[in-house]
Structure formats: C-alpha cells, structure tokens
Amino acid sequence: PAAEVIALYSGFEEGEVDSISYISLDEHLGRLTARDLRQLETNVPLETLKIVVDLAVEIGREGREGKPVGTLFVVGDSRKVMAKSQPLAFDPVKGYSRKERNLRDNRVKEAIKEIALLDGAFVVASDGTVEAACRHLNGTTEMVTLSKGLGxxxxxxxxxxxxxxxxxxxxxxxxxxxxxxxxxxxxxxxEPFRRPMKWKDFEYEQPATEKE
Incomplete structure (x- = not known):
C-alpha cells in the first residue's frame, strides 16, 4: 500500500493551526507541476516538454511487448544536437513529413514507442517534431559528475x-x-508508477469565504 501523510499547518493566520491536508505519496509523487518544468529555464515550449515527458514516463511504465525499454529524447537546440551526433543505423523516421513526425499526434507517439526498442537517441525539435531517431550522441563527459550506477x-x-x-x-x-x-x-x-502521470496546474487553492 502507498504511504499516507496527514499534515496540519497554518494556512491563513500565522501561529494558528487552521488547515489539514491528506497526502497519498503514491499519488503526489506521480505528478509534476508546470513550475517543476519552468525551473529548467529553456526556450523549449512547456507544452512540448510535457508531451515528451509524458511519453517517456509511459515508456518507462509500460515497456513494450512485456519487456522493459530504455530510451533517450533530446529536445531543443536540434541543429546543434544533430551536428554533435551521428546515425547508428537506418533512421526509421527519415522521409516522413514534419506533420507525420510530430509528437502532438497520438499515432506518432505510438510509433515512437515501437522505435524506442532500437538503440540510440531521439532528437526532437522545440515544436515537438522528431528530427531523427537512432542517433549516437557525441557530447563531452568532461566536467560531468553523475551518481554511481547510471549507465x-x-x-x-x-x-x-x-x-x-x-x-x-x-x-x-x-x-x-x-x-x-x-x-x-x-x-x-x-519514478515509475502503475497509473499514468498527472499534471498539476496549481499548488494551492484558497477555500471560498462565506458571504455575510
């Protein structure tokens, strides 16, 4: 069962406990807010980031054909990313129109889940168009420090x-x-969750006050 937390706090008047919240950690940790993504300070539109993050979470949760799948999406600054990468093999998205490669189309997202079984990274433009798939990235790892165990x-x-x-x-x-x-x-x-991830648009809503 999921961990549950009951929180008592001061929501309206300082020094007085006047509010109570029930939090299911399984539910709470399965949500991201727009504020979380805005901290990235990027030129990539928030909507594009949401779409790619949702797709990545679905792949991590569902896998493909009963098997776990790992993959990588690189979003934004796509010209420079393409210049610093090379094809690993045949590119499955090559030859399709931009409309047929845009992740805003659910059919495209389903196709990308299949391609994710292959090695290499997806390069995604700021508008959500998949510029290329199966790319080997040539970025430097100098001055990069990651936690032990990351591959x-x-x-x-x-x-x-x-x-x-x-x-x-x-x-x-x-x-x-x-x-x-x-x-x-x-x-x-x-972290992966059994249920689809939910986006939270706001952090707090003040209850309506009674009219006199």
Whole structure:
C-alpha cells in the first residue's frame, strides 16, 4: 500500500493551526507541476516538454511487448544536437513529413514507442517534431559528475546537454525511472508508477469565504 501523510499547518493566520491536508505519496509523487518544468529555464515550449515527458514516463511504465525499454529524447537546440551526433543505423523516421513526425499526434507517439526498442537517441525539435531517431550522441563527459550506477544512456544525456542548450529526457531500462537533464546535470527525476502521470496546474487553492 502507498504511504499516507496527514499534515496540519497554518494556512491563513500565522501561529494558528487552521488547515489539514491528506497526502497519498503514491499519488503526489506521480505528478509534476508546470513550475517543476519552468525551473529548467529553456526556450523549449512547456507544452512540448510535457508531451515528451509524458511519453517517456509511459515508456518507462509500460515497456513494450512485456519487456522493459530504455530510451533517450533530446529536445531543443536540434541543429546543434544533430551536428554533435551521428546515425547508428537506418533512421526509421527519415522521409516522413514534419506533420507525420510530430509528437502532438497520438499515432506518432505510438510509433515512437515501437522505435524506442532500437538503440540510440531521439532528437526532437522545440515544436515537438522528431528530427531523427537512432542517433549516437557525441557530447563531452568532461566536467560531468553523475551518481554511481547510471549507465551509458545517462552519461550521453549529461554530455549532450553540457555542450548544447537542449533538454535530455532519459528512461532507465532497469527500473523505468525518468531523469531530466540540463547543463550536464540531473534536474528532475520521476519514478515509475502503475497509473499514468498527472499534471498539476496549481499548488494551492484558497477555500471560498462565506458571504455575510
């Protein structure tokens, strides 16, 4: 069962306990706020980041054909990312129109889940268009420090974001954890959950006051 927390706090008048909250940690940790993503200070639109993060979380949670899947998305600064990467093999998205490669289309997202079984990274433009798939990233790992146990995919994510203005979103094959990288560092971490992730638009809503 999920851990549960009851919190008593001062919500209206300082020094007086006047509010109570019930928090299910399983539910709470399965949500991100727009504020969480805004801390990245990137030119990539928030909506694009949400779409890619949602897709990464789905891949981490569901896998494919009953097997765990790890993959990597590099979003934004796509020209420089392409210049600092090379194809590992045949690119499955090559030859399709930009509309047919845009992650705002659910059919495209389902196709990307299949391609995620292959090695290499996805390069995604700021508008959500997948510029390329199955890319080997050539970013530097000098002056990059990561936690022990993170593999090649995470080092590649750190390296490419160190050299470009991109945001990298890595899915761990071993446990489905999603990590968001910027400037060579892990900025956010999302643990896998059984249920789809929920976006929270606000942190607090003041209750309505009674009319006299």
């Amino acid at each position: 090649t995919r995470h080092w590649a994510a750190a390296g490419i974001t160190k050299e470009t203005k991109s945001i990298a979103i890595a899915v761990s094959e071993s446990n489905g954890t999603v990590r968001i990288f910027q400037n060579g560092e892990v900025m956010l971490r999302i």
